[in-house]
Amino acid sequence: MRYSEPELRTVDVTRYVTPLREGGSLPAIVEADDDFLYVLKFRGAGQGVKALIAELISGEIARALGLRVPEIVFAILDPVMARTEPDEEIQDLLRASGGLNLALHYLSRAITFDALVNPVDPKLASQIVWLDCFITNVDRTARNTNMLIWHKELWLIDHGASLYFHHSGQNWEEQATKPFAAVKDHVLLSKASELETVDAEFRQILTPERIASIVALVPDEWLTHEGATESTQDQRLIYTRFLETRIAHSELFVKEAQNAKTLV
Structure with missing residues (x-):
């Protein structure tokens, strides 16, 4: 697989779809302004931005080595989205994660x-x-x-x-x-x-x-x-x-x- 200089797109999160309860940091499926679904990793979750840094560096290393990794993007989250979320834990997470987060393209039906x-x-x-x-x-x-x-x-x-x-x-x-x-x-x-x-x-x-x-x-x-x-x-x-x-x-x-x- 041919390697090219890494470059990440930036998307705006437009809709919180559903949490992924498997992870302790409550990642979630969200929709972005490009109409694609992503798995969003929150900067306000347990390990904070260091988990996002590890996700970004390690994921792009894997891609450089020719391994398959979903597209990684920067995702801008407006904390006002918390107003429409009934779950208090998710509300707190959205409020704590305003700004620049990380997301991976959602592999539907994987x-x-x-x-x-x-x-x-x-x-x-x-x-x-x-x-x-x-x-x-x-x-x-x-x-x-x-x-x-x-x-x-x-x-x-x-x-x-x-x-x-x-x-x-x-x-x-x-x-x-x-x-x-x-x-x-x-x-x-x-x-x-x-x-x-x-x-x-x-x-x-x-x-x-x-x-x-x-x-x-x-x-x-x-x-x-x-x-x-x-x-x-x-x-x-x-x-x-x-x-x-x-x-x-x-x-x-x-x-x-x-x-x-x-x-x-």
Whole structure:
């Protein structure tokens, strides 16, 4: 799949359709001014804008690697929409999320991936396992696969739990060189037999320039959240260097995945 410089559209949310109760942060299906439906991720939800940052960076990394991810857009929400919502919890969420949010194109009539029903070839399984080790995505387990089958193809969704180093307050340099122990619970690990091949291919794709162009998509206002101590420039640099360092030491998480695979 040919890669192009990342660029996100911006839409205005015109209608709140229905909540998606599966997630703890209450994402919702909304309609936008382009007449498409989207799954909206709210800046006012539990993990705040950091979950949106992780969703944006990780989703666009996956797309750059040729994996299928629904289109990601910036979504502007007017908090006045809360006036017509009868549910008090949703009212509070809408009021807290006024302004710039993130949304993914809604894959109508998609079905949840089931490892026992939906076959995945070893190369694709290895690509997804490598991606999740790289972005430290803890949320691709048999219990919660965060994958959909749409038009007979596998699509990746919901990367808000990735890049969890930015929640911990720990040294990002130390976190960048750690193996990914959570890979032992990855739903596709048993099928990931081509990790070394994928590692060589993906290291060629994710150049420093490409990583920087993806991180540059993060809006300044998401980096000036309450509690931020670094400048927006410094925060972008941390994300960029974390990813560059992680890919420079990819043999660590590849080996961890291979070792975990022998125990599956």
